Structure formats: structure tokens, C-alpha cells
Amino acid sequence: MTRREFLKLTGASLFLSAAPVSGFTKDLPQGNISVILLQGGMDGLTAVPPIGDPALASLRQEIGLSNPIKVNPFFGLHPKLQHFSKLMARGEASIVHATSFPYTKRSHFEGQNYMQGGGSSPFSTTTGWLGRALDLALLPGRALSLELPLILRGSLNVDNFYPARVNGSSKPEKWLIEQITMAHQAEEAKAFQAVGDKVADQARSNIPRDPVSLAKYAGEQMSTKGGPVASVIRVNQFDTHALQGADEGSHGDRLELLDEVIKAYREGLGDAWDQSIILTLTEFGRTASVNGTGGTDHGYASVGLLAGGLIDNSRVISEWPGLADADLYEERDLYATIDYRSVCAACIERVLGLDHDLISQKVFLTSKLKRTYDYIFS
Amino acid sequence: MTESFRVAQKIGLLFRPEDDIPRDIKDWAMGQLSTESKSIGIKSISNSHQIEHWPEDYLPSLSERAEMLRQLRLYEDRIQKDKTLSKIEMDRLLWINEKKNNIRFLDELRFAHRNVYAEDQVKQRFSLFWSNHFTVGISGTTRGLIGHFMDAAILDNLNGSFSNMLYKVTTHPAMLTYLDNIYSVGENSERAIQCRKNNKCKVGLNDNLGRELLELHTVSPAANYTESDIRATAQVLAGWGTIVDKPQLEKFGLFNHWDAFVSNRAEPGTKLVLGKAIYAGKDGLHNLTEHLASHEHTQRHLARKLCQHFVSDDVQSVDIEYIMKIWQQSGGDLRKIHQAVIERAIASKAPKFQWPAIWLFQVLRISDSTYFLGWGDIHKDLNDRRMSAKKVFQELGQPFWAKRQPNGYSSSKSYWISGEFLERRLRFSEAIYNTAHPQFTPKEMMDRIGVNSATRNLVEGLSGRKRKFIALMCSPELMGVQGG
Structure with a gap:
């Protein structure tokens, strides 16, 4: 048996042995899910300032917003989140505040690993929560990046897309790729095979590689029949230790980019928007108080933004812990009162039709995850 | 592959046509660590076999770089604000300014040349390992400093002690800028007290470099340090660094760019980091980097990283233990440590995936x-x-x-x-x-x-x-x- 035949066979037998999946509920149509990884730690108190909290203004003198968009008497939105605010007005976006993965040690790299891995602690898994969910549901996913991020690992049916720009090269020959694939083993063989599949697919290669263009393309891909059901995009540079700005400035610029990414997803998804959920994920929030250099340091809880046609009623979902000194985690950070894993689990439940208990055990590797589905999707 | 190529692939850059293939590969690899490092490359692709030294003009010192950065920003600003210029004229002037004052493109090419044409290939590999371990990305003025950092903080210190490299790296303006330490001011420093009194300025501590010094550069989270250790580290670092493109030398006349400790921004008093008392003043940082460099968690963390980069993809604890033992015996002598890595890389027949x-x-x-x-x-x-x-x-x-x-x-x-x-x-x-x-x-x-x-x-x-x-x-x- 050649290696290629072997790969084909294992793919097929996996498909047969794993279907039907236990816990699959068919009363709702399957949706699609997109995760925007906000790298560096989004400042939840800047993105969604709790304007009704009496402690906010004094904590954030230099970086407080002068003109937040009012969501309700207690919460505002950063003025750069224009499109998101319109989605909220239409009942197609929600906010989860004072939320985090249960991780309090303020390291980017442990935090980033944990929010993608979703196991019991940082660096405890080599697969990611979305990858494991897709593996259970037997549905495909795609990352819009050069590497396959941890969050999508764990399924045979995931790949990545980030069009090459190598002068003096052309689209690789399918036959040559096959020969090279056969010479390789394990994950390299699988990845070379993915190159071959992409070449055969006539995938477009002239897409600009900024997050906005990639989000639009991802939306288009997810809206086509047989396309990926999940996508992952990264937006960098939220780590604003110094001079983060307020209405304008570096943190606001990142929020503006995030807003444009959400908007581009919507454009790309077209009619599929009605079956979509987009959620943000960040490794931690930032200190409640501004530091000595006009920025904020690594903190604990942040905010999660959810958008998509699968949301019926816009809400701010929060059990607000307060910003008074005594209410802060270690007297410095916003406390997390909602486990963001539960929010991710609810999105998976809605989109992939998997049962909550199954998601808890097989996706987040714990039996204790609370179900937040009704807060988000009812 | 022959044994020579197998080893050169793991710890070197393979042999160029003009290289003699060594008979004793271990002997060659050890000797490589003492090879003189030169910036060599080619002037033009039309004369590609003429491998020669890079011109002195393209190897600016730190103060020359600071001046180039100052000019780069000054003219950038002036050109962009000139309302009389057409778009084409503006772009042309900006391009000329880049050519003259932005050393980054030449640095990046020189880095490529060094690796492609290097006679010191094993040193280049270790140099890149440490340049990556002590990552400096682009942030503000670092674009003009990264090339200098790689040469002067890493490569030039490759055969000294880890403690010395750590100190040189931590105090290099590229690192102090990249991880925001240039903005950090001790909360009880003279400067902060003055600011509070006048109510004119707001200054304070920034813990970015302090955190990464512990987490990434030395002991790693395995050491179970606390938020208070991080804060104390940031306090030791407060006062270090200056914005290089401002004419600080003229202003203060006291320090050069790589030894920039501004005492009125430093935090007074003794700090406690991982159980070690660090006294106030400029020497405090030296005491801290020495303490961190000799910490067992630093040795373990770095031995593991070295093994993963050079020895095998499936890291073996026996290799880690061996390198740690040499580290301890030699008091953190990088030459001895690199020799130990080479020994284990040769002994291990496992393949090593290359970046x-x-x-x-x-x-x-x-x-x-x-x-x-x-x-x-x-x-x-x-x-x-x-x-x-x-x-x-x-x-x-x-x-x-x-x-x-x-x-x-x-x-x-x-x-x-x-x-x-x-x-x-x-x-x-x-x-x-x-x-x-x-x-x-x-x-x-x-x-x-x-x-x-x-x-x-x-x-x-x-x-x-x-x-x-x-x-x-x-x-x-x-x-x-x-x-x-």
C-alpha cells in the first residue's frame, strides 16, 4: 500500500467509525463559528467601559474615554467600535464582561496557550478546543495564518490559508507535491498533502493578507457549500504597557481594526451571516488602574465580544464584580465572574449541535463547565 | 548524509563549495566556536563570487545609529509637513531619507549575508539561537538598533559567561526600548517625587521588561515567582535606558547609550527578588542578573531550549541534565555550554527539524x-x-x-x-x-x-x-x- 492510499483509507475509516456522533442534536440547523484571537491582552475597561461604576474615572484618568457610545446606563462602548454598536442596535451582537479563562498568572504565553488549548492548565494539551470540537462534529475548519494555530489542532479536517508571495515561483505542480508527500511521514505528509489539495482546489491566491481582507475571504469560504464551518483570525498588538491612548491612540486603533474585521466577516458571509457566530478571545485583561507610563499592565478579566445572526437579542451578560479596591483581584485587576470557556462552549453547542456535557468533557476536558447557552442564545 | 553533513545540518549551516569537508567533525565543530566572526558578503549579484568584507560605513556604532535615527525622524517629519511638495516629490524625499538614515534594511541584508557566506557557521547558529531567546522586535527606534544588538550584545559575548551576556542584553538600548523600560520611573524616585509636587507630570513604573526578564529570559514560570518578585525586578530596572534618538548625550553629558542609568529615575531602597536582596543604585542590576543567571531554574529552562533547538525534536531529559551539569561546573561559561550542546547533538542520532x-x-x-x-x-x-x-x-x-x-x-x-x-x-x-x-x-x-x-x-x-x-x-x- 502506498502512503497516499493509506492516508485516504484512514481518512475514510475515521469518517465511518465516528458517525453518528453521540449528542448531536438536529433540531437546529448547523451554523458557523469564527474566532478572532486578540493577541497581547485586550483592555476590557477600554473596549467596554463600565461607565456606571463610580471607581472607573479615578482609576483611568489619562486613558479614560471622553465619549463612549452608550450601551445601557452602566456600560459604554469604545467609539472605534462603530460597526459593532450598530450590530448591537440590530440585536445581532452581545457583550460578556468580567470574563476570562480561569487563569490568573498574567503571562502572555501561558495565557495564549491556555485560551487556545482549553485544557486543565497552560501547556497541558497539544490540541485546541475548537479543533477537538470540529473533530467530534466531523466538520472542517480553517485558519487564516501561516501557521496552524493551536486552537484548531486536534482534527484531521483543518487547514490554513495565507496566500504565498514568493517572487520567481509559481503554483506548485500537483504531481510533484504527491511525490514529495509520499516521501514524508506523519504530520509533514499530511501538510504536504494539504498543499496538493489546495492546488487542486484552484484556491485564490491574490487575496491581500491584512486581517480585514482575510476575514472577508474567510466569510466567503464559510458561506460556500462544503466550505469550512470554523475559521480563526488573529489581530495583534493589544499589549499596550505605555501610552495606550484613549478615544484615539494605540489601543483604540486595535479596536478599530477589530471592528473592521467583524464588518468584513459579515460582508463575506452574506446570507450565511444568519447562521454565524463570531467571538473574540484574549489571553487576559489589563490592570484596572493606569500605570506610570500611560498604559496598562497584564491583568485578569477582560471582555468578550460576540456578533452574528445567531444572536437574537443583544445583551451585556455580566455579573459585575466592581472596581473598588476591595473588589479587585489582588487589589489590581478586574475579577472574572464568568468562565469564558462556558461562553465558547455555548457557541459550539449552538453552531455544531453538540450536547453541553459532551462539550464540557471532550472539548474542555472538564466535567464541571457551567452552561451559559440560555443567557446568550435565548 | 555523511556524518560531517549530518552534524553540520544540526548545529551549522552546511558546507559551501569552497569549504573543505572536515575529517573530524567534532574537532571542527569545537574549533568553530573560536573562529573569528566577520561581516562578509557580496557587493553585487553581478559579481557574486567576490566575497568580501562589508564596508565600514555600513557598520555604524551605537551613537552613529542614534544620530541616524534622529535624522530619520527629523526629516520624515519635516518632509511630511511640507505642504508645498507634490505626492511624488514627497515620496522621493522620504525614500532618499530612508536610504540615508534607515540602517534596518542593510542590517537585515547583512544578517542574511553573514549566514549564507559565514566561515563561522556554528557561531552563527548559536548567535541566532540567543538573538531569538532574547528577542527584540520592532518598537519605536529599535528598527535601527536590532542589528547592533545582534552583533554587540549577542555575537560578541558568545564566548563569555551567560551572566555577562544577560547583563549586556538587558542594558542594551534595543531591549530597554522594546520592552518599554525607557519609560519606567521608580515611584519613590527623585523624579517621581518632583512630578507629584509640581503636579505637572505623571510618571511611574512599567513592569514589561521585569516580567519578561523572569519569565522568558531566565527562570521561567517554573520558578513560581510572585507578582511581588516581578514588581521588585521592575524597580531594580527603573532608571535604566533612554530614548536613543533624542540628543541625551548633549543634554546630560554623563552616560553613553549602552550604559544609560539615570539615577534620579531609579527606585531607592533594597528590593527582594526570589529571596535575594538587591541594593539600590546602578550596581543593583548587575547583582540581579548574576543572581538570575546562576539560578537553577534558569539553567534548566535554557538547557531545555538548547536541546530542543540543536539536539533532537523529542527532548531527552538525559541531554538536559548533561548540559545543566556542565553549566554548573563551568559557572555558566557559554563556550563550555555550547561545547556540551555540540557533544549531545553529535551523540544523538535523532533528526533535528530546521527552522x-x-x-x-x-x-x-x-x-x-x-x-x-x-x-x-x-x-x-x-x-x-x-x-x-x-x-x-x-x-x-x-x-x-x-x-x-x-x-x-x-x-x-x-x-x-x-x-x-x-x-x-x-x-x-x-x-x-x-x-x-x-x-x-x-x-x-x-x-x-x-x-x-x-x-x-x-x-x-x-x-x-x-x-x-x-x-x-x-x-x-x-x-x-x-x-x-
């Missing part, structure tokens, strides 16, 4: 290809299909001059395996074949390297020299995923 950038250098060296432009070419419009060094490294996924995270590039093989990453290998192989005029045929290379039968079968089963070239470079053997 995309290392692989590219190795491909160019064994095929004798001229892929990167010469230093005299980069500001010319050559009408050539070649990419700039900047674009090459971006496309490979390893832009060392980029806005990037301080944890550096992973040495874990699985990170680098994806469809897109492997498509880059296919495409770069083709681009090198098409544009860089490899002087060796695939057959000549296979004979010289002594490839295994699987590689030979793959290549010989294909028709056409280009296909053979691509397949050879993307073979498991040349990628370092299967034993030679």
Missing part, C-alpha cells in the same frame, strides 16, 4: 546559489525578480525585524508544519532554482552530501532538473525530519 530561515541558508550554501542581493544593489532598481531580505524572511514566517512577541520563534517542530509553511518550502526551492543560479546540479549535491537511498529514490524518480532540485530541498532529509 525555515536556517533551511534557506543551508539550501543556498550547498547549491552555491546567489539569492540575496549585494549591499550595493539594494537601493538600485535592478528590474530583477529577487525579493528583498525583508520580504524573504517575512514570507518564511521568520521576520527578525518585525513587530513581534518577546517569546521569539518556537523551536518546536509541530509549530512549523502546516500546508502554508510547506508550500513556502516548495516555492522558495523553485524561486532559488529560477532566479539564484545554483552552481551545483542535484546529482552533484546528492553525491557531495551523501544522501540516503530514500532521498536518492525520490529525486531520481523525477524528470527535469528543476523538479529534482525542488524535491531534494523538500526531502525529509534536507528538512531535518528524518535521519541522514
